[in-house]
Amino acid sequence: MSTITITPVATFRTDDPYPFCPGCGHGPVLDRLNEAMIKLDLDPAKVVIVSDIGCSGLSDQYFVTSAFHGLHGRSVTYATGIKLANPELEVVVIMGDGGTGIGGTHLLSAARRNIGVTVIVMNNLNFGMTGGQHSTTTPEGGVTATTPLGNLEHPLDICATVGVNGAAYVYRGSSFDHDLADRIAEGIRRPGFALLDIWDLCTAYYVRSNKFTRAGMEDSMRSWGLEPGLLYDRQTPEYATAYRRIHADIAGKPTPRPRPVDATHEASLDEPMALVVAGSAGGKIRSAAKIVALGGIRSGLWAAQRDDYPVTVKAGHSVTELWLAPDEMPMAAVSAPDVMAVISADGHAKAGPYLAAMGADGLVLTVPDFADLDTKAQVRVLDPKAAPKRIPKTSMGLVYLSAAIALTGPYPIDALREAAAAGSFAEVNLEAIDTGVLLARS
Amino acid sequence: MTTSTAPRREYVDGATAIVRGAIDAGCTFFAGYPITPASGILMAMMRELPKVGGVAMQGEDEIASIGMCIGAVMGGAKALTATSGPGISLYSEHIGLAVMGEVPLVIVDVQRLGPATGGATTVAQGDVQFVRWGTAGGYPMIVLAPSSTPESYELTVEAFELSERFRCPVVLLTDKELAMTLSAVDVDAYPDVEPVARTIKDTGLPYSWAPADTVEPMRAYGVGDAFRFTGSTHDEGGYITKLPAKVGALNEHLVAKIEDHRDEIEMVDLDADEPADTVIVSYGVTAGAARAAVGRLRADGTPVTGVVVKSLWPIPVTSLTEAFAGAARIVVPELNVGLYRREIERIAGRRDVIGVNRIDGKLITVDEIVEAAR
Numbered sequence: 101m102s103t104i105t106i107t108p109v110a111t112f113r114t115d116d117p118y119p120f121c122p123g124c125g126h127g128p129v130l131d132r133l134n135e136a137m138i139k140l141d142l143d144p145a146k147v148v149i150v151s152d153i154g155c156s157g158l159s160d161q162y163f164v165t166s167a168f169h170g171l172h173g174r175s176v177t178y179a180t181g182i183k184l185a186n187p188e189l190e191v192v193v194i195m196g197d198g199g200t201g202i203g204g205t206h207l208l209s210a211a212r213r214n215i216g217v218t219v220i221v222m223n224n225l226n227f228g229m230t231g232g233q234h235s236t237t238t239p240e241g242g243v244t245a246t247t248p249l250g251n252l253e254h255p256l257d258i259c260a261t262v263g264v265n266g267a268a269y270v271y272r273g274s275s276f277d278h279d280l281a282d283r284i285a286e287g288i289r290r291p292g293f294a295l296l297d298i299w300d301l302c303t304a305y306y307v308r309s310n311k312f313t314r315a316g317m318e319d320s321m322r323s324w325g326l327e328p329g330l331l332y333d334r335q336t337p338e339y340a341t342a343y344r345r346i347h348a349d350i351a352g353k354p355t356p357r358p359r360p361v362d363a364t365h366e367a368s369l370d371e372p373m374a375l376v377v378a379g380s381a382g383g384k385i386r387s388a389a390k391i392v393a394l395g396g397i398r399s400g401l402w403a404a405q406r407d408d409y410p411v412t413v414k415a416g417h418s419v420t421e422l423w424l425a426p427d428e429m430p431m432a433a434v435s436a437p438d439v440m441a442v443i444s445a446d447g448h449a450k451a452g453p454y455l456a457a458m459g460a461d462g463l464v465l466t467v468p469d470f471a472d473l474d475t476k477a478q479v480r481v482l483d484p485k486a487a488p489k490r491i492p493k494t495s496m497g498l499v500y501l502s503a504a505i506a507l508t509g510p511y512p513i514d515a516l517r518e519a520a521a522a523g524s525f526a527e528v529n530l531e532a533i534d535t536g537v538l539l540a541r542s
Numbered sequence: 543m544t545t546s547t548a549p550r551r552e553y554v555d556g557a558t559a560i561v562r563g564a565i566d567a568g569c570t571f572f573a574g575y576p577i578t579p580a581s582g583i584l585m586a587m588m589r590e591l592p593k594v595g596g597v598a599m600q601g602e603d604e605i606a607s608i609g610m611c612i613g614a615v616m617g618g619a620k621a622l623t624a625t626s627g628p629g630i631s632l633y634s635e636h637i638g639l640a641v642m643g644e645v646p647l648v649i650v651d652v653q654r655l656g657p658a659t660g661g662a663t664t665v666a667q668g669d670v671q672f673v674r675w676g677t678a679g680g681y682p683m684i685v686l687a688p689s690s691t692p693e694s695y696e697l698t699v700e701a702f703e704l705s706e707r708f709r710c711p712v713v714l715l716t717d718k719e720l721a722m723t724l725s726a727v728d729v730d731a732y733p734d735v736e737p738v739a740r741t742i743k744d745t746g747l748p749y750s751w752a753p754a755d756t757v758e759p760m761r762a763y764g765v766g767d768a769f770r771f772t773g774s775t776h777d778e779g780g781y782i783t784k785l786p787a788k789v790g791a792l793n794e795h796l797v798a799k800i801e802d803h804r805d806e807i808e809m810v811d812l813d814a815d816e817p818a819d820t821v822i823v824s825y826g827v828t829a830g831a832a833r834a835a836v837g838r839l840r841a842d843g844t845p846v847t848g849v850v851v852k853s854l855w856p857i858p859v860t861s862l863t864e865a866f867a868g869a870a871r872i873v874v875p876e877l878n879v880g881l882y883r884r885e886i887e888r889i890a891g892r893r894d895v896i897g898v899n900r901i902d903g904k905l906i907t908v909d910e911i912v913e914a915a916r
Contacts (some may be wrong), residue, residue, distance in 0.1 A: 143763070145767050145768045146764060148763050150613075158782075160770070161770075161781060161782065165769065166763050166771075166782070167769075167770040167771065167772070168616060168763075168771045168772075169770070169773060169774060169782075170609070170612070170639055170643075170771075170772075170773050171609075171636065171639055171773055174605060174606070174609045174635075174636070175602070177605065177606040177609025177610050177613065178609055178610070178612060178613035178616070179613060179623075180599075180606075180609075180610050180613060180618075181571070181573070181609065181610035181611060181612060181613025181614035181615075182613040182614065182616060182617040182763055183613075183617075184599065184610070184617070185569070185570075185612055185613070185614040185615075185616075185617030185618050186617040186618055186620040186763060186764045188764060189617065189763055189764050205602050205603060205606070206602065206605075206606055207602075208602070209602035209606065265758040281569060289687065294720055326825035336731075340597075343597060347592035347593075350593050351592060351593065351595050352593070352595065353564070353593055354590065354593045354594050355589075355590060355593065357562065358552045358554075358727075358729045359552050360550035360551055360552045361550075361552060361553065362550065363548050363549045363551075390553065393553055393726070394553055397549075397553060397726050400548075400549050401726075402551070402725075402726045403553065403724075403725065403726045404723060404724065404726065405723065405724050406723050407723075408663070409663065410663065411578060411662045411663055428726075428728075430689075430690070430691075430829070430831070430833045430834050431690065431719065431720070431723060431725065431830035431831075432826060432830045432831045432834055432905065432907070432908055433904065433905035433906075433907055435907050435909065437759075505778075524678075539895075
């Protein structure tokens with residue numbers, strides 16, 4: 101029997117000394133991170149330290165792990181992408197309190213997702229690298245380069261923010277904590293989102309302008325309502341794992357494509373034909389045009405439709421330009437339709453330029469309300485009341501387009517029926533087609 | 543059974559073509575934020591990518607979406623993101639990060655009418671300079687512009703190819719109409735494609751720039767030994783440096799790797815007519831009307847050359863210079879204030895350059911182009 105001797109990595113640190121100011125807490129925090137990684141016996145090649153910007157952003161260069169040094173506040177977004185692409189990696193984010201402000205929404209979202217990354221916030225209550233400006237965590241009254249008379253803003257409770265929003269592991273402490281390496285190790289080991297808010301001293305700025313020392317740090321935290329210790333500890337499903345689990349059944353089963361429509365009929369159309377249907381959003385105008393297009397495709401024609409509707413989708417106008425053509429044609433706007441259907445007040449309001457551009461050989465189908473449309477084209481009023489049954493609003497588009505196809509005959513009505521029968525709401529749509537054909541012949 | 547000559551067409555939009563192209567190119571990661579008119583790509587990716595073993599995310603905002611993509615690429619994925627003008631505004635810093643960190647990534651810009659919120663469901667081509675110059679530093683960008691649904695598929699794959707070849711972000715510039723217009727497409731119009739190849743080194747320095755145009759195979763986390771990635775000016779090892787010799791070499795490399803290989807990127811659709819006094823240069827959705835205008839002018843007995851630019855950036859100088867030889871004037875229709883026309887003017891020399899422009903949300907018509915070209 102052979103034995104394998106595993107030698108734990110002696111250190112994850114490079115030989116380079118840290119670049120931080122004398123008395124700065126960042127170095128000790130990084131030493132505790134090193135101890136945590138040794139304790140967990142991680143493989144340096146499977147660890148990615150993602151560093152933010154500011155003094156904390158210098159951290160990654162002093163480790164032998166992989167590193168990602170990106171832009172200010174966005175470290176959590178890269179960490180999320182790395183973890184989702186390769187869940188086997190241990191991803192540790194190191195950011196300052198500055199990063200929690202500019203990247204607040206990313207922290208919040210990472211917590212809500214419970215993505216399996218560990219965030220170490222080296223929180224020294226101000227921006228050290230850029231000259232000691234106040235940050236989101238500067239206490240009220242804190243004197244900084246940008247709050248010379250004392251900070252008027254309430255400090256961000258990072259831990260509560262991520263904690264109440266789903267983070268699996270949340271700890272607040274300081275660079276002086278004797279058990280900090282253990283807490284960091286717990287955070288890394290936790291499958292979900294872990295955040296450690298580690299307060300430390302900015303000897304260059306914050307401690308020079310404020311009564312803030314190692315001795316009073318915990319009392320200060322408490323006086324500001326920011327309790328130290330392990331604050332949230334949950335065993336909740338980690339996102340990257342959960343994502344793969346809920347998609348396991350569909351993995352390897354891509355949607356079949358292409359999905360061509362066979363040409364089963366013959367068209368009589370010998371030059372491009374432009375149809376415009378002007379109705380109301382929510383009236384299934386686009387779906388109706390699609391059925392008419394598919395009827396054309398079933399007849400060997402080319403088709404394209406441009407839809408125009410307001411952002412509100414179910415209110416206002418819905419105007420679709422539909423081309424049917426015997427030959428492939430480039431995408432182009434319809435200026436003068438051959439056939440136009442104006443079927444609602446919303447559509448009527450948008451129809452003017454089309455109607456004005458139509459010539460005497462054009463055909464306009466409309467409802468009795470708009471019998472006196474201003475156009476050179478022939479206007480034909482189709483009265484919905486002449487239909488055997490009341491036409492639902494959502495069928496008006498297809499009724500009038502079917503009438504247009506019946507009257508102008510670019511392709512057989514059977515092809516249109518076939519297109520409707522092959523799609524959803526087949527029964528309702530077939531009835532609309534029959535109604536349209538009936539009105540056209542009345 | 544249908545015979546091989548019976549038309550087999552499907553009715554699809556450009557967004558579908560882009561999603562298919564990305565998946566066929568080997569895309570395994572997508573992140574995006576809902577925005578009209580790019581949401582169709584987000585929704586289709588959310589549905590389709592997990593089916594091929596990939597991951598699709600809706601980010602908390604556009605900054606996070608492209609940030610996740612960059613992280614995922616460094617984690618070994620091939621990534622796509624899609625947005626519109628307001629989202630490209632937020633992508634700006636991360637486009638720079640992808641340039642600096644040499645991250646292959648495809649960014650789709652489904653243009654809508656700007657500035658600001660502008661017209662969400664309104665077509666425009668106003669981002670043509672923005673995607674070129676949309677991040678600090680002014681380093682080269684590769685931008686491709688499809689003009690039809692099959693081309694949306696083809697150029698998506700090409701965008702992945704170029705992003706891998708040059709290890710850089712590539713923008714696929716499309717618009718509301720191209721992405722959302724349903725049209726009949728012959729199933730044979732889609733070219734057969736192979737997944738885009740990527741070599742990942744498992745050891746060694748993550749960057750190299752000797753000679754300046756070198757594109758070193760990339761590193762990925764978890765593959766081989768540890769390595770560094772950075773968005774700061776760096777040496778070949780990814781360590782931050784301010785040494786002018788190193789910084790200069792890095793930045794010259796970011797330029798040279800693309801500028802020295804423009805011939806590999808140039809892509810135009812040239813429809814030459816000789817002798818033609820007039821050249822119509824178009825791109826994107828406007829190419830539809832431009833092609834029709836070329837057809838109509840020729841039918842009327844007016845010789846005209848049509849050029850549809852597929853590789854907007856770097857400017858295809860060689861192809862355009864050739865197309866302009868012998869011409870007296872150049873017509874440039876575009877749905878903006880004349881943004882690409884200024885580039886054409888630089889190449890056109892003393893020729894007249896005539897813009898046909900709309901910024902009212904309507905497409906340029908065939909008539910308008912014919913009128914300008916006559």
